[in-house]
Amino acid sequence: MGKAIFKQRNGVFGVGIVTPCGLITPEQLGGLSKLLPEVGALGSKLTTRQTLIVLIPEEALERFAAGVTALGLDIGSFGDIVRNVKGCAGNSSLCMRSLSEAHGLAVEIQKKFMNQPTPHDFKISVAGCHRGCTDPLCADFGLIATGPDTYDVYIGGRGGSRRPQHGQKMYSSISSDAVFVVLDHLLKVYRSLGEPAERICSTIKRVGIDPFVLPEGELPKEEPSNDFFDFLND
Template identity: 30%
Template sequence: MGGSRHAVGLRYGKSFRTVKTCVGSDFCRYGVGDSTALGIAIEERYQGLASPAKMKLAVTGCPRNCAEALCKDLGVVAVDGGRWEVYVGGAAGAHIRKGDLLATVDSADEVITLTGRFLQYYRESANWLERTYKWVPRVGIEHLRAVLIDDADDAFLAGLDARMQKSVDAYWDPWRDGAEPRTPGQFRSSLPLLPLPRVPVR
């Protein structure tokens, strides 16, 4: 990576992972939505977010679902008319589960807002290590639709938004702090770097 200091994303830990996308309407004749732009926007807003378990997300530019959005913790699918379907609670590992349709919204901004509210509600009410494919059936998709959309209380939603914003504001990328480390030992090995003896090769 040299001196470019590109963000590398989080692969391990109980946290928000990088967002998988297809090429979307920019490069695919079937695409009805700009999945790459929306995926980047979601990732830039919620990157590094800690959670009870890992969170995998995807955005796909049409119902052909090349980015496998239907089997992610949260998946977004572009549909005709500039609208987006938001699915939650999917999985594709040892426990295969198709995500439940949470809502169909009219804009990318609404997707980002609903994503934040869903993730924050999940972070606050799921058990430790409980993936969304277990949590969504446990609490019920009807309950999620009620508290986040249909019968949502404005004060409750404002609280979710505020607490999510606090987490977003607190995020910092350790890979970008090389020039100005936050602590003297941030990028120093905790182990002594001892020279290894040279062993002859036969």
């Protein structure tokens, strides 16, 4: 695992800043607007995975990293690890289409799992509805909300590739608590069965999906609640 700092063709360095699934506060944005000119940044670029790449001269890297940390942001990591999580703007305050607190869940997953070692890079996407703005079917582990706290789980998607493929549905409408249990199990099995540099979709192809599925009874189950049902019968 290395830091997400990449030398560019023109000699400057692209530094990847990780956010809580794309959310940047006004204070952080204001801080960056001061920090970037101070360190002589040539520019910045938003990435498809909700990070911000800033172009920095080599001699300013250390100063920039310190400034980023002071703003409560992080320099990302790179390599065969669980990457930062892509999360949509789905929650009770933002996107009106969202069925759940998808963004909050994505942030919690990122906090718990990001940077864990894996045989190959492992990407997670969370979407608050079937529209899937974060492309959950193209991630190694994708979640799509189906209700206030229920998610369909897809595994083995591969977006950026010469052989792109969609993930396959592993669980239907499980709770956010169950998502953590499922992901923890999945990563343990992947670390155990995956060959070095083998993407999880290839591991699944080689050994089948069964080892990745939690045995019946080990999946936390909760009584589903339906707010509208109560409203209708009120």
